[in-house]
Amino acid sequence: MRLLVTGGAGYIGSVVVARLLEEGHDVTVLDDLSKGHRDAVPAGARFIQGRIHDAALVIEGAGFEVVVHLAASSLVGESVEHPAKYEENNVLGTARLCNAMQTLGVNKIIVSSTAAVYGVPDVAIITEETETAPVNPYGSSKLTIDNDLALRTQAGEFAAISLRYFNVAGAYGSFGERHRPETHLIPTALEVAMGQRASLTIFGDDFPTPDGTCVRDYIHVLDIANAHVLAMAALEIGQHDIVNLGNGSGFSVQGVVEAVRNVTGHSVPTEIGPRRAGDPGVLVTSNERARAHLGWIPEHPDVTTMVDDAWRFVQERGA
Ligand code: UFG
Secondary structure, eight states: OOOEEEETTSHHHHHHHHHHHTTEEEEEEEESSSSSSSSGGGGTTEEOOOOGGGGGHTTTTTTOOOOOOOOOOOOOHHHOOOOHHHHHIIIIIHHHHHHHHHHHTOOOOEEEEEEEGGGSSSSSSSSSOOOOSSSSSHHHHHHHHHHHHHHHHHSSSEEEEEEOOOOEOOTTTOOOOOOOSSSHHHHHHHHHHHHTTEEEEEOSSSSSSSTTTOOEEEEEHHHHHHHHHHGGGGTTTOOOOEEEOOOOOOEHHHHHHHHHHHOOOOOOEEEEEOTTTOOSSSEEOOOHIIIIIIIOOOOOOOOOHHHHHHHHHHHTTTT
């Protein structure tokens, strides 16, 4: 199929594009390179540098059948400091993109959503039925987008699937995480292992979890990309489906650090710091709907595999 992938120069986007190309799709990437990297766009994809707000210029006459929309601002902390940026880039940008699609006759979209829409849930295992109650502007912007997609699909000739990612990790071939500055747990711990940072600060050890540190549902970026490949076949006009993507099991921060020590053979010193604002203690999702609606089966559920792949990636890049 002829596809437009927004954000295809980013971490997750580059892996999604790589998998779509492997499946034989014709892919055009639209990315403004505000966070992504030109050399992260897999060979074989067409590249256009630009904003999703101007997507009409790219869509007109191009014959796209589906848009895979990953372009977004996605840092929780930044969203608290700069909520207007999240309103502008995520909410308004996505509305412009969808308006352009509908005006120009492209009626299918797969959109990146997030666990952050659930806020601080009081259930052990989240499902798509769990109440949405975001606690930061990032989660709120993604929930607004999901709600807007529901209205657009109810109103007529439009199909949408929101994929709500939990904690994405790992690498695929030459595509991996290259954020500057890095804030995510696994790449930050790998920077400590490489001697680029003295130690890792663990944000709180007084959570109601077995070892007191936060528990997250880590999901391999290749499994995330495969969900996008499968979602393509699940799009139905008039339907907006919401699907959580996780493994259904949690790892604590201490557990992840232990995996990093085992994989790298380095000591990875840690220190305990205060809790980070807005961090829920536990975020783990059921993946029953993903299995039922998409036929998705996560193939790399072990956090050690994710750390192993990420470690190989940073070593190969010498980053
Ligand atoms: N953590 C540390 N020290 C660090 C970095 C992280 O202890 O230096 C902890 C965090 O407190 C958290 C866990 O490691 O408990 C994972 O943190 P990340 O920053 O790697 O990921 P988040 O869970 O904060 O964020 C992810 C996605 C967001 C999404 C969010 C939903 O990256 O896009 O899940 O909750 F919004």
